[in-house]
Amino acid sequence: MLLKNKAVLIVLLSASVAGRAQTNPKPAIPNTEKTTFQTGGTWKPTTDLRADVAIVYGDGGKPGQFEQRVKSFKDHGYQLAFMTGMAWGGYQDYFMGKWDGKQHFDEGQKMMNDDTVWHGHNTPYVVPTMNFLKYYKEQVIKKAIDAGVDAIYLEEPEFWAKSGYSEAFKREWKEYYGFDWRPQHESAENTYLSNKLKYYLFYRALKESFTYAKEYGKSKGMNVRCYVPTHSLINYSMWQIVSPEASLASLDCVDGYIVQSWTGTAREPNYFNGVAKERSFETAYLEYCCMKSMTAPTGRKLFFENDPVEDTRRDWSDYKKNYQTTFTAELFFPDINNYEVMPWPDRIFDGKYFVSQASNERAGMPKSYSTQMMVMINSLNDMPVSANKTSGSQGISVLMANSMMFQRLPTHDDGKAWADPYFSNFYETSGMFNRVPTDNKLMDPQLSNFFGEALPFLKRGVPVDIVHAENLGFEKALKDTKVLLMSYSNMKPLAEDVHKQLAKWVKDGGVVVYSGRDDDAFQKVQEWWNKDGKKYNCPADDLFDKLGIGTNPKAGTYNVGKGKVCIIRRDPKEYVMETDRDNELRDHVEPLYQQAAGKSIGYKNSFYLARGPYDIVSVMDEGVNNDAYTIKGKLIDLYDPTLPVISEKQIKPGEQGYFYNVDRVANKQKPQVLATAARIYDEKVSKSKYAFTAISPLNTINAMRVLTPAKPKKVVVTDAKGKTLTDVKQSWDATTQTQFLSFDNNPEGVKVALSW
Structure with missing residues (x-):
């Protein structure tokens, strides 16, 4: 009876959220699992990113809400995955005794002063005991698989170095080492032993959880893939957090990782030439490199992540600068082409942040930034693996x-x-x-x-x-x-x-x-x-x-x-x-x-990489000189929301560049969208016509450059109902044979037809 009521509730809730998607579903997103995003909400027109995979975060809420969230994205063409915290999450029913009748706050991570390390109200960072893992498997992982999700992401298996004083940890110590617990603050050896145990406990936790997920999924005829979204070893070491990291390579139940590097981790100051300051590009580069190197010998799948905003409340110009920096850094690894394009789109698209460092005024994302961001993340759908190397002395x-x-x-x-x-x-x-x-x-x-x-x-x-x-x-x-x-x-x-x-x-x-x-x-x-x-x-x-x-x-x-x-x-x-x-x-x-x-080290102040048609450049300050890097060609500037065509640009120290090089288009007679702030569907090509549908979030503005064999004689842009859009900006660039178009995005789709 309970299951029937639950099913009815899911259908009713899904129908109300998905709206017309029940009778007019979105085009299916290609089954590549190349791009993802994570969200704690349901599908919304203002956050319809059109990445391959929607990772639904957390299973909490009222009965049926998790299943409803899953269905809302499925109805809009997304592949589905599930993510939840390994060290923290909405597990209050365990800690408050609703699961087995016993409170388990002694299994929270505690500091020397007996304070619990909290992640939220009644949400401690957990000591992952076997009893907690029993709850976790039965109440969290099973629920996701029962909802039809076949990709499980257990993020941030984190044990704070400052913790290690709870009764649960003391019990785990005695079982692991065979002798009584020793306070870590009393000696270096105790610190080392304490952190080594923290490391093991989350290694065990992931092994237990993923082994269960795969076995339970198999019993239902599903091939469940298991991933660990995690900060880099560099960041965890800097922030004094212990996590299993490279040891997970020995676990057959781990299919891959998401590298959680973003402005918040990359801006952590470090020392160089006697000065401690933020070096976001260099730090991000090393974080991505650290995780790429960790997984490369194992063949595990790796997603790179960054974030257009961050947890710390800064202003929009700061976010934009550091987003470009970390985004550029992730592109310098040509053997990685899977990406989490952003976490928490609701926070990004709906959040309000300071308009400048000198003002207390807050505002939503500037339209120019949202256009640039959508151009950037949509380029990742086409980012190729390349045999090219980042410029510079290798080895x-x-x-x-x-x-x-x-x-x-x-x-x-x-x-x-x-x-x-x-x-x-x-x-x-x-x-x-x-x-x-x-x-x-x-x-x-x-x-x-x-x-x-x-x-x-x-x-x-x-x-x-x-x-x-x-x-x-x-x-x-x-x-x-x-x-x-x-x-x-x-x-x-x-x-x-x-x-x-x-x-x-x-x-x-x-x-x-x-x-x-x-x-x-x-x-x-x-x-x-x-x-x-x-x-x-x-x-x-x-x-x-x-x-x-x-x-x-x-x-x-x-x-x-x-x-x-x-x-x-x-x-x-x-x-x-x-x-x-x-x-x-x-x-x-x-x-x-x-x-x-057999050759000397070559020093310079820049990095350059060509990946397919994309040119990536970063120029560093504090380097061998203060020279700018000059790039030439038939280039579309992807960090400019107007997508200008340029023949030359100088990138100064401390800056980055990202370009679409039209000279490297394989077939210039084939009409195609080269750059766009939307995802392209339903392409139709004939001798003298090219048509397609562009889908992207509501309240954003599309900018695109479309390659055609000749200058279009006619450009028609209509909404999903066939109504012609009049507020369309357009221009033709003869040097690249590209038509520039700009119009309001719509998750229902905007149809574009060009004829020549």
Whole structure:
């Protein structure tokens, strides 16, 4: 009886929301799963993005509401997926005792002062116990699959480094380690053990959840795909959050990831040349690179995400500038062409934000920005994979490991603080420590031991790559690396196999440049390199021993088999936290690269990549010079909402460019839409006519350039009912043979017919 009532409710609600879609459905979106967006709402005409997949977020609300949301998007031609938080979400019925009759607030993440880390009212960040996972599988995942959704996204498996004091965590500690819980603030070793356990708990949580999803889906005849939307290892390390990250590569139940990099993560300040400030392009580039490198050896599917706004309330010009920056950064990886085009379209299209930095006035998205944004995201539907490389010297990589997240927080009993000063007020209010750090020896401000290896080259136009220690067992992990930069000042190897694999690679001809004083407090944590018969003072000594150069070797370059090892007795942070110090790293790397690659490193202040017809450019400040990058050709400027045709443009330091190069259109006699702020359907081509339908959100303005064999003699633009639109802007460009059109978008469709 309950199921019948529920079904009736779904039908009634869906009919009211979907409206005419029940009798006049939208054209089906191509079954590619190439572009996605996530939303907590139902389909609306003002947010009809026309990406391939609508990811319906959360299953909460009144009975039938989740199913109604799913159906509202399905009725409008979307493929469907489900996303919910792994560490937080609308799980109040579990915490408040409605599920099993017991309250479970002791399973929230707690800080040293006994405060819970909250994500919202009665919504703590969770310690994912087996009991919680039983609830999660039965009440959350099962519900989504029963609604017919065959793609599950469990996002942000996050354990805050500042937490680790709840009773549930103490119980998990005893079960995992076999001895009683130890407060993490009392020693570096306790911090390391605490964060290692946090890492494991969400690894287990995802394994349990996805294994269940696949098995339950199979029982219903469904092939359920499972994805993890997650911040990068770089960002989680900077924000002091622990998450499984690269270890998930070992799970067969994980089909892929969404890389959650956007203005909020990319604007996090870092140090270069002695100055800490926002470097959004460089940070975003490294975040996308980090996740691409993490998944590349595994063949997992990867979506890149960014956001036209962000959580922090800024003004529209700030959002636009940083959106262009992060959008450009994601395009520089030509082997990735799947994208989450935006999260939370309701927030973006319906939200009101400051009109300028100097004003308290708020307004909705400027029409020019919404047009530009729609041009950008619709170009992603056609973005090809390319064999081209981002311009610059290839083959310099930085080694990373998940344990970067283990060495964050707090002050230890040796009195030396090493947490980040940018977060000092945050930690003071959370009870972690009560003074601003002053001793630099054990600090890694703003993850400078990572950026200290990457930025000296990235800032000079070298497309630095990243290698994950957890992936070294894959044959292709180091295939394209000529020189590997590494340090154990901000991370530690989780297994001896890492050193066995590195030693083999070097002996076969690889080159390692190791920077490190090896004197931080984490060098002596009880781990594999100093127990069970091993007695190394630091993990690097095990590597050096395997390389045959002995323990605690002095600075210098050593021949090892066919390869080389260069040791610099400085922590990488010293290259960037001080002025004009990164030359010390570059002076060591340059001759080694010359020998390994057979050519010198080329320095510049820009990146360029051609992907199909698209030209992507970024010019960096603080680089080798202040020269602008000049691009030439028959170009449509995709960052200008009027889509002007240009023959030349200069991109200045700190700016980016995105262009459609008409010179690279394969068949110029074939009529086609080259750039548009809408998705194109129902294309019809004849000898002298080209017609199509453009669909895009209400209250946005379309701009498009249409290639035709000759100048159109007639252009007719009508709405879905056949009424001619009179307010249409149009012009012809003879150099590119493109017709410019601009008119109000409509989710019901605008029909365009050109004849010549």
